[in-house]
C-alpha cells in the first residue's frame with residue numbers, strides 16, 4: 562500500500578532583497594492510493610510549489626512528505642510529473658520519448674518495445690510511434706507526455722495544468738482520457754488546474770487553496786469523476802449538483818482574487 566501523506570508542510574522562499582515569501586503554511590493531506598485529487602486556487606497560492614515538493618524537486622522548510630511510509634528526499638520514478646507543455650524531447654520520436662525512462666534503467670529492448678506499444682494504445686496514438694514531436698498537435702503531445710510518465714510506472718502522477726494549453730474540444734477529450742487512465746491503472750493522481758469545471762470533473766477530491774500564505778481553504782468530495790468514467794462528460798455537467806458547485810467554487814475563488822487585488826492596490 563502506498564498512501565501519500567503530506568504532513569504539515571510549510572515553504573518559505575528567502576528573496577535576495579532580504580524579504581521572504583511564505584508560499585505554503587501548514588499544509589496537511591492524507592491521500593489514499595488510487596485517489597484522484599484536483600487542486601484549484603488563485604495564481605500564487607502555492608499549487609506548483611506543493612506539487613514540486615511532492616515531486617521532490619524542492620525541499621520544504623518544514624514538514625515531511627511520505628509515500629508508503631518512506632520519507633520523500635528527492636525526485637524518484639515512483640512520483641511522475643506531467644507538465645503543461647514543452648517537456649518532451651523534441652529530437653526523439655514518439656516511441657523514443659515514451660521509452661526514455663525504461664531505457665535509462667537498462668530495460669531490455671524487447672520489453673521496452675512491448676511496453677511502448679501498449680502505452681501507445683492506451684493513449685490512442687497507435688499509428689504515431691515513428692512521428693517526431695513537432696509533427697504532433699498539442700493534444701497528441703500531451704498524450705505522449707502521459708504515456709512517457711506511465712512508462713516509468715509511477716505510483717503517483719503529478720500534473721501541473723497538463724491540459725491548460727489545449728483548445729476546448731481537445732481538452733474535453735483529454736479529460737476523458739485522464740479519467741480512463743485513472744480507472745484503468747489505479748494510480749494516485751494530483752492534478753492542478755485553473756478550470757473549475759475541470760476540477761469538478763476530474764477531482765473525486767477537490768482542494769481549493771488560498772494565498773498569502775498558501776494554505777488549504779476548503780476541500781470537497783465529489784461524485785463526478787466516478788460518474789465520468791462511464792458517461793459522457795457533457796452529461797455529467799448536466800447533473801443537478803454540478804452547476805451549483807461550480808458557482809459556489811467560482812465565487813469563492815473570485816472573492817480571493819478580489820481580495821488580493823484590493824490588497825495590492827492599497828499597498829501601491
Ligand SMILES: Nc1ncnc2c1ncn2[C@@H]1O[C@H](COP(=O)(O)OP(=O)(O)OP(=O)(O)O)[C@@H](O)[C@H]1O
Pocket residue numbers: 574575582583584602603604605606607608609610611775
Ligand atoms: N523559487 C522561488 N523563489 C521565490 N519565490 C517563489 C519561488 N517559487 C515560487 N515563489 C513564490 O511562491 C508563491 C507561490 O508560487 P506558486 O508558483 O507555487 O503558485 P501557483 O499557485 O502555482 O500559481 P499559478 O497559478 O500562477 O501557477 C508565489 O508568491 C511565488 O512568487
Ligand SMILES: [Mg+2]
Pocket residue numbers: 608609610
Ligand atoms: Mg503554478
